[in-house]
Amino acid sequence: MTENPIDRAPERRVAFGEAAEQYDAARPGYPDELVTDVLEFTGRRPQGVDALEVGAGTGKATLAFAARGVTLTCLEPDPRMAAVLTRHCAAGMPHVTVENVDFERWQASDRRFVLLLAGQAWHWVDPEVRWRRARELLVPGGTIALFWNDWLVADEPLRHELRAVHHRHLQGLPPHSIVDAQPRESVMAPNSWVWEELRAQEDFTDVEHRLYLSRHTRTTAGIVDLLSSLSSYLILTEETRRAVLSDVSRTIDAHGGALELETRTGLFLARATPA
Template structure:
């Protein structure tokens, strides 16, 4: 899932979780998956120019992909530790919560956010994005949705519930259809975009892919997930031991299906001074998917 459901279904109010990922920025950067090339190609193909703002850039995973596609990228990141890691990869980053970030008169052809928009107020974030975009610019926020293989979801949920009974996360969601469970978040995101009055109708895009994990590779990534970043070491070790035992019983590895889902819309409005140019200047062209 993009993030496990939090009590009240308002993850952006749990800022202490949003600001905890930098506790091990190196591990996050090393183990978290990137995004399908087809997604990057679709976004840049629908974007009128090369200037891109990456919201919640983290360690710059998505930013580096868009830079490789020919975009000029500025990141905004609330966690200074994550921002420093992104800078080590050559990404320019400003440290701020996006809702409070000052564009200082700058405007962009695209605002994107990978695996981070759920930590941002969906209304205030959409308003800020609208104000930072040139007319015709593209807002695209996206997540890698984990679709656990049969057996693994139940085992992970059981050990997490046992070790972390008071955690604010709904671990049972792991055992449900991941895409179905994501619809509430995607719906709130689309509603926030509609509420600005500054965008065309939001669309959903979807890209399916998969990755095979060894036991060690999956356990290496787990501590970077929001449910575990603030967990005491002894409790984390207990979770990892229980999940590792399950993966051992599956033969020591498994294939994880992913669906990368995006909510995207174009900025409306009259042509402004920021967007005037002799002709459209795109990032490297790609292919736009049919709405999912």
């Protein structure tokens, strides 16, 4: 019987820790241009930016901002992901603090931040509280920066073959599948839910959307590791996941053992209004 990964969607938020090391090794980071744009939007020198990172994961965004001199408090609810991030920051990054807690429950006392950032994570935050909490934790004029990556197989014939592989084992394609012609459930477009919700908030102004495009080549093993780090694959039964990934491996190997991924990175920026 084929499996529908969407049926187990509520489990996806807590699935990443099962593959923390794979996530760290396989997930692409974010463009240097994005980091530059975010810091320029704050209007401050990087060393003067005190940032709160929501859903920091293993540090794909953390390390890029920390390398510029930004001070970061990183919130990561999964202890296995937080452990990898802590290891990365243990040497030479005293300006990075990692806390194993989710954004909704974190107690900040009276501390306020110049920048709140979230890479590949804001959609997991409770929609009933996320915007209010963000405004409460930012100084007046502070920046919120939310960004995501989408990955698509650039070669159309190979993409169709990989779609067929998934249909052999699953009732429906996983959300954010790399074998879509166009991303489903994407936040890249200006008219996505992120854009609409952010523009509707009285507590935020100067809303902007930016898009960054890049391509990179991945080996068969690299693609399997990437898929293995995605929540919609992690929540599959072990038998189904093995069958899908084995079939994916055979298909890519038959095409030379590598493929090109098109990466689309969407960034949303806004400023907190005066209290």
